[in-house]
Amino acid sequence: MSSHARTVRDYWRLADERDWDGFAALFTADVVYDMPQTRERIRGRDAFVQFNAEYPGDWHLSIRRLVADDSSASTLVDFVVGGEAMTGLSFFSFAEDGSIAMIEDYWPEPYDPPAGREHLVERY
């Protein structure tokens, strides 16, 4: 497992365990967290850790996909909160010392399939 792969596994494990001291140690001091769907941005390790610690609900997650190379990583997580299942997609960039410097997060929602492609698709 690459070093970045290990770091993003730790990221999700420590969040799921609410180990906020361990979690905080993964980031650069000026880490940037972007949520492009809402155009929200959080700047800095302290605010980002607080955001996660304050995130409401008894949420839990597991990693379903993880890709990591020498410069970046991405994950797909199954996230459950209050009986609701969500999918989280994240892209990570790293500083030279391996700390997480940037995260970009997406939370796609279900929608109705558009008409016109029924001849090619099945539903599951």
Added chain:
Amino acid sequence: MSSHARTVRDYWRLADERDWDGFAALFTADVVYDMPQTRERIRGRDAFVQFNAEYPGDWHLSIRRLVADDSSASTLVDFVVGGEAMTGLSFFSFAEDGSIAMIEDYWPEPYDPPAGREHLVERY
């Protein structure tokens, strides 16, 4: 650049160029394409190429993020169709010969930020 990185670069370039013969050569015959948001699935290279060739609009795209390791890859693409900008997130798995065997695609939409985190976020 890893072999899988090259393959997913070709995937998006050939789609953008409408080179459907070149595009088709990237997949296993029984490739599976999943769109979890609509719970739609397409099975097989021929149906998947046809789905892309029939996709409506003068769409174009560019790769913004790409991660690839020895077993999988993921991309974030900026997709434009009819003046509308969308973001596409894809995870790829590969057969032993390097052909694309599975694709899982997400198209997250904008939404309003939930209340209660204004003290930590900025909008952009």
